[in-house]
Amino acid sequence: MDRAPGEVQASLPDDLARWRDQVEIRIQPATGDKGTELRAKPGGEVSHHELRLALRRAKAVLEAGEVVRPDTAPTHPGPLGKALQLVTNRAGGGGRL
Incomplete structure (x- = not known):
């Protein structure tokens, strides 16, 4: 920084x-x-x-000056979407399964 x-x-x-x-x-x-x-x-x-x-x-x-977060969690209708949400949640990006 x-x-x-x-x-x-x-x-x-x-x-x-x-x-x-x-x-x-x-x-x-x-x-x-x-x-x-x-x-x-x-x-x-x-x-x-x-x-x-x-x-x-x-x-x-x-x-x-702030923690920038995405407006919405990434979504995808299939299993790949659930895996992506899980990774995003684990990294502190929010969203829900």
Whole structure:
């Protein structure tokens, strides 16, 4: 993301900041002077899946100011549609089966 590490540290979104005591969060300059790298490693009772979603939302908020979601979940009448919805739901994109 195109922000200085100190700025990211000071404005860490709630999705990630709430687990600050339970996860290892690394904020460092990205290689090639391309902004900041944000990493998180789970610990305690935080699952990889929960942390991955929180990290994705935090990066979206830091980069765009909000978490952008599709207006509607992808739909398809057959089994492929159900599989697509399942993957979208698991990735935090919403929609229902």
